[in-house]
Amino acid sequence: MLRARDAMDRSYAQPLDVPALARIAHVSPAHFARVFRATFGETPHRYLQRRRVERAMFLLRETERGITDICFDVGFGSSGTFSRTFRDIVGQSPRAYRKQAAATSVPTCFTMAWSRPSD
Incomplete structure (x- = not known):
């Protein structure tokens, strides 16, 4: 699961689907989807969306x-x-x-911590 999540973190802007991610994790697509959600608390699709939105927030x-x-640029x-x-x-x-973000003059590290998506 960590290999697949790392691939999603690295290649968030690329089209990634569950079968491709399951191959990276060396499991079936159905098993991958179940175990990923149980392990990380969200579906692979939602995780990838959140990563893309986090990158978009930075940009x-x-x-x-x-x-x-x-x-x-972030893959939508x-x-x-x-x-x-x-x-x-x-x-x-x-x-x-x-x-x-433009109106706020708070250091970036605080802004990132405060604005990190919770969903």
Whole structure:
């Protein structure tokens, strides 16, 4: 499971599916999905979404790149899915998050700890 999770952390922007991750973990896809959730407390799909959103949060805070560019850079296939997922995990839109981050003059380490998605 750790090998698959590490692969997800490394290649979060690449298209990854359960069968490919199961091959990395050397188990069947059904077993992988069950054990991953039991081990890490969330489905492989949700874990990958959260990793992508965490990276997007960093890019929104630290760069001036467009939101659509960031969406595709972190591995989302559409800006609608990105915005909906971002709002579900963070609690606000990417645009609102960027605006709030720009208005806050707190050191980055505190901002990262405070804004880490809990879902």
